Amino acid sequence: MKGFIFFGLIAGPFYLPQNTGQDSLRTKEIASITFLKRLPVTKEIINVEKDLGSKNIGQDLPILLKNQMSVISTSDAGNGVGYTGFRIRGVGGTAINVMLNGVPYNDSESQGTFFVNVGDLTSSASQIVIQRGVGTSSNGVSAFGASVNVLTKSPEEKFYIKSDDSYGSFNTYKYSAEVGSGKFWKDRLSVMGRYTKIHSDGYIERAFSDLDSYHLSALFEAYKTKIRLLAFGGKEKTYQAWNAIDKQMWENHPKFNNSGAIYDENWENIVDFYDNETDNYRQNHYQLLWEQNLKNHWKLETTFHYTKGKGYYENYKQDAKFSKYNLPILMIDNQQIKRTDFIRKKWLDNDFYGGVSTLYGTYENLDLNFGLVGNQYKGKHFGNVSGVYFPEIFEHEYYRNNGTKSEFSGFAKAIIKINKLELYGDMQLRNINYDTEIIQQGDNEGVELIKNWLFFNPKMGLNYKINSGKLFLSYAHAHREPNRDDLFANPEIQPEKLHDFEAGLEKSIGSVSFTTNLYYMNYKNQLVLNGQINDIGEFIRLNSGKSYRMGIEVGALAKLSDQWNISGNFTLSKNENKEFKNETATGFESLGNTPISFSPEVMGNVLLNYSPNSKLNLGLQNQYVGSQFLDNTNNENLKLNDYFLTDFTAQYRLNLKRTQVDFKVLVNNILNKKYVINGFVYDKNPFYFSQAGTNYLFGLTVKFH
Template identity: 45%
Template sequence: MQKLLISAVFISTVISAFGQQTDFEKQQDSTKIEALDEVLLKTVRVSADSPITHSNMDKQEIEKRNLGQELPYMLNYMPSVVTTSDAGAGVGYAYIRVRGSDASRVNVTLNGMPYNDSESQVTVWVNLPDLTSSVQSLQLQRGVGTSTNGSGAFGASLNIMTEGVSEKARGQISNSFGSYNTRKHNVEFSTGLLSDHFEVSGRLSRIKSDGYIDRANSDLKSYFLQAAFVDKNTFIKALAFGGRQETYQAWNGLEDPEKLENDRTFNVSGMYTDEDGNIQFYDNEVDNYGQDIYQLIWNQRIDNNWNTNVSLNYTKGLGYFEQYKENQKFANYGLEPIVLGGETINKTDLIRRRWLDNNFYAASGNVNYKDSSWDISSGVFYSYYEGEHYGEIIWARYASNSEIRDRYYDGDAHKTEFTVFSKATFQLSDSWSVYGDLQGRFINYKTSGITSDLVEMDLDKKYTFFNPKAGLTYKLNLTNQFYFSYGKAHREPTRADFREDITTAEKLDDFELGWRFGSENFKLNSNVYYMDYRDQLVLSGELGDTGKPLRMSSGKSYRLGLEVDAEIRILDNLRTLPNISLSSNKNVDFVASIDGALANLGNTDISFSPSVVAGNMLEYSPTKKLQLAFLSKFVGEQFMGNTDSKASKLDSYFVNDFNIVYTLENLPWIKEIAFSALVNNIFNVKYISNGYYYTYDDDYSNPGTVTTIEGAGYFPQATINFLVGATIKF
């Protein structure tokens, strides 16, 4: 793999010497616009010639496929990105991995404010249904990236800017329908600038789907409202957005090989046996959660060189998941045995709800100075999180000594974070620029009370991280640009890690070497990366009782890879955008327990880290009104565990989609009607994009010996399916 990567960089360098010249500066990144409503992004985004590996996407590109699937599916064709869905078709719980790193290691910010949950560090997209419709632009930085607010980026950071200010009044109605009884409806409006200074805009959305997997239905509601004030030197924006989701659980996957082959949509969630021995399914085995986010953003231009930004954020989350559980021991719920008719009863069927009630407060302030040579940003960030975890039994066949609304467990958590950073780009000459970035993160996490396992969890952990970053950019000529960057990152454990007695912070040194080429008809980005980890918390393959992946420390590990993406304009109306990622992802001298004894397995593959990920978008526009796109995605084989066991292997898959958009313009009373259709998995491939792997020691079958038993479960994805929609703009 190392020889392959070195050869690829050498070949790229040789090719660049013969590139057609054009003005590299014309390849403008959206973040170069100095409009005040985008100044806040200067602290979390990078420009086109920055020594940071990144990809951008704007609203126009998002709209082509925005028919109801969650935001991760809009990113599916970016380099090194893998997406998956519990319900199988992209509606409901959807996930993203970048360079093999799961969602808890991808730092996500909304308008510069953290969105990752403070305790689990995951990003739950379904809690903000149809956020995609309110995204103005986004940037995915792969690797450590630049300093940002919130949890450290160990695989990537995703910076999202929500709806911009519209100068003209507008209205929009969108409706889409598709397979599995999927439908999406939303309305949007903007007043435009009133008196040249004020704008109010908003959105209401409803998405419903039965899901590809049995009973994996979703009922999603969301809203987005913003008010803005704009003048020459001041920009103030107030936002309120959020949603309510109710999804039938599908996080248990499917373990039965026969059903996987003949009934791959079977869902074990909610399954129980009635008194007559018949299999039933509980009708309310759901996740029910609401989330509201309030933000206030104030950008002020002092003069042509100085800008300031102050942002405030409050996030409220409240909800539960509900489960029917059979033969539960009273002791596991703090209940006492009862005697009926001379028989002692210490088990019962019951329905439980596990609640999360949390509040997240955050504030940031930064200042930016820019002239012909310097671009400097410095800032501070502070956040406070409080979360209450508790469980209730809402029904039991035998109630024992329980009372209504009793909490069988109750615990709380508090987390504070203070971050200070300063970063600068200095233009040494027309060809050379240097980048430096210093960040300090100070974290305090406290818990008290008991967990859902009735185990006391009393923690008070403090972490201090220093994360320096540096980079160099060299413009060889008008078409060729090279960069090198180094970044250090640390990351504190999650709540689930602490429950497993994992308290050591992760450490990462990320090295990136890249080349960018740009001509009129051909653009190419290529980079080699080496990510050196210590105490990396890799996915073990196992799932917790809420479907969340569990993690384990791998000691020393690394990721070495090559990423290449390009835009090739074949004709004026035909272009292709291919990308490929080749990587080697290894645990070094990995030790595991096998058959009752520890064994050094040498270098093993890191779980859920395919060595090949490739994508392509072939776009053809026979007329200005009609756009056709053929979309392809290949994901190589991967292991769900870290022992290279065949039982944990996920096969590779190659899936193709077809997208069509037809636009009618300048109709009476209507500005535009856009008809769109998306056929997913057009060749009807039966594939699996996610799963889990577990082991346990069996010392009963053969007394005196210990045998490691392996098992695996899978999340089948939808076969051929479609979505069609129409958007009317006024």
């Protein structure tokens, strides 16, 4: 086994080829992808149907991406359904710029990415573009670890009806129906629609997920015009699983979940669990994408967007003070009642809207790209409580605060070709205004502040073409504003600054292709996770002063024969805070150079694929992740052990008359490894998010065309 692992670690990201045989699945390259391919940045362009199709049978998008270069995926419920996320180069989701068709998806205030709100997003996607490091200027907040752009698919050219269903461990199931009209009205118009229902009981106790999602798309195509109208989104209800468990509980009862626990009078024993300790949220996205070919090799892409989100999370609050919720003391039978049990709901009602416009032009050996972005976010935060034993206390609002965040930014890019050399320049200017106000004070929620940031982010680089490949070198300077929680914890917290240096090689030799990338990311005031979480499971961050991430990323793909392919990737890195100062009860103590939290020094993936014929594909995906710390204090007791996982996929395609049937099997963690991928620190002790042992999903896809 060790020899096999070592052999595989010399390889890079591999995607299973599948012959779809359908006109509708042809990838139509858009201008942004064409331009991106020429840039001297580290990137992966994933074809969703070919590269992720065999695994897309119920789990969330972050889990499906776990074998990509430098990616670690997390799951609160332990089985990849519900609240999931990822880190790239050790950088968490709040520092990864996620976009849907170039529209920012990160929540403007928290900067988080909550894929649970758009269940089965993978089924709506055609391509996923991952840029590691700062990358090129894009829309939304600056990337400090990576940017991920999910490009949704267009309606197909021919009529079809598709059913996509699966069932597996922990009562996990997915029902999905999709229909496409094909082209009509003189081949100018086509529409499609999808609805998906996903449920899972979760590996963790009571950590169920109920996810409903939809995707509607209409495409109009004329001579030089393409207009796409999209409506997509979802509704989720998940039982909370963000509390984690201590080390002893993980060793003896790893599935235990204390969310919703109700204790006896002495707070010693759990007597029951509240059955609606849940997170509830609905999110709807509306996008109008307009592509217009202009004269003299110019093209304009403009997107107007609006996102509506509203929801709450609910908790049972036992023996809480009336005063905590801005309630007067009750008098019953001449007796003062100061404490009781409450049902608490914390709400978020938000709107996000704006426009994104990008102009592409070509003139002889010069390629130009100009972009303008204008977005505004309005978030209403409020909470209410109901009395468990006192019906007269019902939906009492005890706090309310609002936040408004506006951004206007622009960028200009150019590529100049001089023989084998391509020079690249990129300038971005971002102006951000953030204004919050407290309408009603309560529960230490909200703060009054007005913030303005103006960031100039220059980038430059070069490509040098060689036989069957290229060498590239790039530099990028980036800034990033703190998020809402950062500012509430410390209104004087500083924005992050980053100098990112990248150098790489892309090369193909016969049936072998590989990439190598060196990076050095030098930070000032990097906001790093301190290992602690707040009351809704979000990680708390602090400025670490000076810090850096440096490493090498290597990937390769080798076609061994007509039936066998092997690929893989590995990352070796060093991630350190310089002269880290740890906050204690008496002040700050200097710990010298310490490892940055959640940043393993070694990550690697090995993927082996066997296709004996055009109908059958078998695959093994192996992942190794080195040890990592839960905080920045270099405390060995707060370290997560390394782990090695193996997953198995199988897909068999049966082509009948006008019908295509796919049988799919996914077995995760076939070696039944007990491991921890995520956690936090509480009272100087580690707390773990347990992950499932061996688990499976069976899928059946039927498509009539």
